Amino acid sequence: MSYDSPFDIPTSMHTKAILVHVYNKRQKEPLTRTIEASIEEALGLAEAIDLDVCYHQAIPIQKKNPATLIGSGNVENLCQIVTAEDVKLAVFDTTLTPIQQRNLETGLKCKVIDRTGLILEIFGRRARTAEGRLQVDLALLKHLRSRLVRAWTHLERQRGGFGFTGGPGESQIELDRRMIDGKIMKLEKDLDQVKRTRSLHRKQRIRSDVPMVALVGYTNAGKSTLFNRLTNSDVFAKDLLFATLDPTIRPIKLPNGRTVLLSDTVGFISNLPTQLVAAFRATLEEVCEASVILHVSDVAHDDHEAQKKDVFHVLDQLEVDYDVEFVKPALIDVCNKIDLLPEDMKNAIVNRSDRSNQFVALSAHTGEGIDSLLLSIQEALHEDVALYQLNLPIENGALLAWCYRRGVVSKREDTDCGTTVTLSLNPAQYDYVSQAVAVGSIAKIS
Ligand SMILES: Nc1nc2c(ncn2[C@@H]2O[C@H](COP(=O)(O)OP(=O)(O)OP(=O)(O)O)[C@@H](O)[C@H]2O)c(=O)[nH]1
Numbered sequence: 001m002s003y004d005s006p007f008d009i010p011t012s013m014h015t016k017a018i019l020v021h022v023y024n025k026r027q028k029e030p031l032t033r034t035i036e037a038s039i040e041e042a043l044g045l046a047e048a049i050d051l052d053v054c055y056h057q058a059i060p061i062q063k064k065n066p067a068t069l070i071g072s073g074n075v076e077n078l079c080q081i082v083t084a085e086d087v088k089l090a091v092f093d094t095t096l097t098p099i100q101q102r103n104l105e106t107g108l109k110c111k112v113i114d115r116t117g118l119i120l121e122i123f124g125r126r127a128r129t130a131e132g133r134l135q136v137d138l139a140l141l142k143h144l145r146s147r148l149v150r151a152w153t154h155l156e157r158q159r160g161g162f163g164f165t166g167g168p169g170e171s172q173i174e175l176d177r178r179m180i181d182g183k184i185m186k187l188e189k190d191l192d193q194v195k196r197t198r199s200l201h202r203k204q205r206i207r208s209d210v211p212m213v214a215l216v217g218y219t220n221a222g223k224s225t226l227f228n229r230l231t232n233s234d235v236f237a238k239d240l241l242f243a244t245l246d247p248t249i250r251p252i253k254l255p256n257g258r259t260v261l262l263s264d265t266v267g268f269i270s271n272l273p274t275q276l277v278a279a280f281r282a283t284l285e286e287v288c289e290a291s292v293i294l295h296v297s298d299v300a301h302d303d304h305e306a307q308k309k310d311v312f313h314v315l316d317q318l319e320v321d322y323d324v325e326f327v328k329p330a331l332i333d334v335c336n337k338i339d340l341l342p343e344d345m346k347n348a349i350v351n352r353s354d355r356s357n358q359f360v361a362l363s364a365h366t367g368e369g370i371d372s373l374l375l376s377i378q379e380a381l382h383e384d385v386a387l388y389q390l391n392l393p394i395e396n397g398a399l400l401a402w403c404y405r406r407g408v409v410s411k412r413e414d415t416d417c418g419t420t421v422t423l424s425l426n427p428a429q430y431d432y433v434s435q436a437v438a439v440g441s442i443a444k445i446s
Pocket residue numbers: 217218219220221222223224225226236237238239240241242243244245266267268336337338339340362363364365366
């Protein structure tokens with residue numbers, strides 16, 4: 001599919017680029033991520049649109065320079081590299097004001113884009129479905145409008161050929177705000193239609209009583225790999241930031257035979273542009289309406305905790321009303337990629353997973369822990385719970401402890417020879433318990 005880059009980045013070749021990460025020298029709060037990790041992630045974003053980053057630098061600044069962000073000395077130094085290496089594009093891993101962007105382009109003599117621009121560019125290239133395109137175009141237009149851009153070539157290309165020097169001439173395209181507003185309105189209307197269709201489908205699903213289970217998580221956490229494993233599909237999963245953009249929904253069968261729908265969607269990232277969150281609301285509303293949210297994280301990543309925080313931040317922005325106590329939607333913390341952990345760390349995390357319904361350690365790659373995830377989903381849905389009476393001999397304290405951990409005990413009576421407990425169990429839990437006790441010790445009450 002041909003794609004016109006709104007930022008005039010050629011799609012057909014590896015564009016030579018430099019990457020600049022800027023951080024506050026006087027940062028008092030401890031950084032949630034190291035500078036190296038932030039650069040690593042920004043390089044991953046650049047790679048996602050095939051940029052050939054020949055140089056990268058982290059620049060400490062005390063105060064943001066309103067004209068160039070990094071100050072004239074830094075601009076001069078970078079300009080030397082740009083000239084010597086024949087660099088076509090400078091990526092700033094931060095947000096630039098339109099003035100900073102323009103001054104940097106003049107000072108560096110090459111095209112400049114910031115983090116939002118980079119992410120929009122990736123999304124633009126990835127979107128495949130009509131809905132995805134609508135969402136990206138809307139985000140892009142809002143971004144451009146908010147910045148009073150000098151060039152707008154995406155939907156109305158007026159110049160031929162590529163080439164950054166000088167960039168698209170300012171005088172060539174007279175930006176017509178009204179025209180942009182008109183297009184925004186049209187896109188919003190089209191998206192509204194998409195939303196209506198989606199909500200119709202959703203209503204049908206609710207009526208047919210098929211619960212939705214949604215995968216969310218940081219980009220590259222392994223959502224699509226897990227989706228493929230659970231649904232036996234082959235959706236695009238790759239070591240690439242934002243590999244998935246368009247949502248996919250497929251049915252899966254739980255161990256108790258019940259069918260649920262699993263949805264895979266766009267991943268999150270730190271400093272996700274707000275326009276993007278807003279534009280993807282239609283897709284992500286699927287998440288808000290899910291019965292169960294599987295929050296997939298890459299446990300082997302250095303920034304595991306920071307990434308989880310970022311995901312919650314986006315969920316908050318979306319006003320997803322998740323509840324760890326399994327009200328609605330239930331949230332299951334899925335720690336993926338345990339195959340990459342050293343043995344001792346892996347054992348510790350698997351142990352923790354065995355003790356909780358809301359935390360599952362697994363490897364989408366090897367399949368380890370998948371059964372446990374399916375059981376947790378089943379439990380989260382409160383599937384087919386029935387009441388049982390269980391007579392436990394004193395020596396089976398371990399099973400009693402298990403019952404308490406799973407929160408299934410509703411009544412307890414201790415006698416001389418053991419304990420009688422009333423339990424609400426789903427079929428999988430019943431299977432587990434009945435296999436652990438003598439025949440005749442467990443009976444259904446209702
Ligand atoms: N070792 C290992 N690698 C995994 C595992 N799960 C996923 N991966 C790899 O991680 C990379 C990203 O996987 P994806 O499934 O595309 O991740 P995603 O969360 O869908 O990413 P986006 O669509 O970009 O948001 C791929 O290279 C996968 O092969 C796992 O359990 N173990």
